[in-house]
Amino acid sequence: MAPMGKVHRQTRETEVDLELELDGRGQVDLATGIPFLDHMLHLFAAHGYFDLKISASGDLEVDQHHTVEDIGICLGHAFREALQARPQVRRFGSALVPMDEALAQVTVDLSNRPFLHLEAHLPPGGPGLDPQLVKEFWRAVTVHGGMTLHITVPYGENTHHILEAIFKAAGRALDAATQPEPRAQGAPSTKGVL
Secondary structure: OOOEEEEEEEOOOEEEEEEEEOOOOOOEEEEOOOHHHHHHHHHHHHHHOOEEEEEEEEOOOOOOHHHHHHHHHHHHHHHHHHHHOOOOEOOEEEEEEEEOOEEEEEEEEOOOOOEEEEEOOOOOOOOOOOOHHHHHHHHHHHHHHOOEEEEEEEEOOOHHHHHHHHHHHHHHHHHHHOOEOOOOOOOOOOOOOO
16 A cells, blocks of 8 residues: 555635655645745655645635645644555654755654644744744644654744745655664554554
8 A cells, every 4th residue: 555645624714635645756736825835835745755736725815824724734644644554664854954044954753742843033924924824834734643843943034945944854854754664563662652
């Protein structure tokens, strides 16, 4: 069985269809209604070698919050589902990615213990995506994906560059963590389960 996740989520505020393939080539088909989010998710998929399809509609006339959060919820669920087909993974992944003056480090543990630490100075305003929603997005991914995720940006000035470094690093880190571990016998934990 291929490591894939397919999620449909419909609420009174949003409708999201999302497909994720772990062993992809970075191909995307993205229509979130938020062009800058499409750009970030394209970078995430390309640098993680994930194939990612998202079709989303939401109450963008209110603001971006519900749409961004629900896409994060669906992406987290898709990772969880895809990993059911690959129970023996490396589990940990880390990446350090520069983007001009900005540097981002993302470290992940597919631990089934959701936790997000995000340490980044994100200036207000932004390039088509409210920077406050970046934390909401990654919180949704971690909670619904059952992962511990640490994102730190020690320096950076341009919000576009900071966000680009974060999404690229997240793709790289999750690619490393979701790779098969041929030496593993069972779950990658001394407890025997994650």
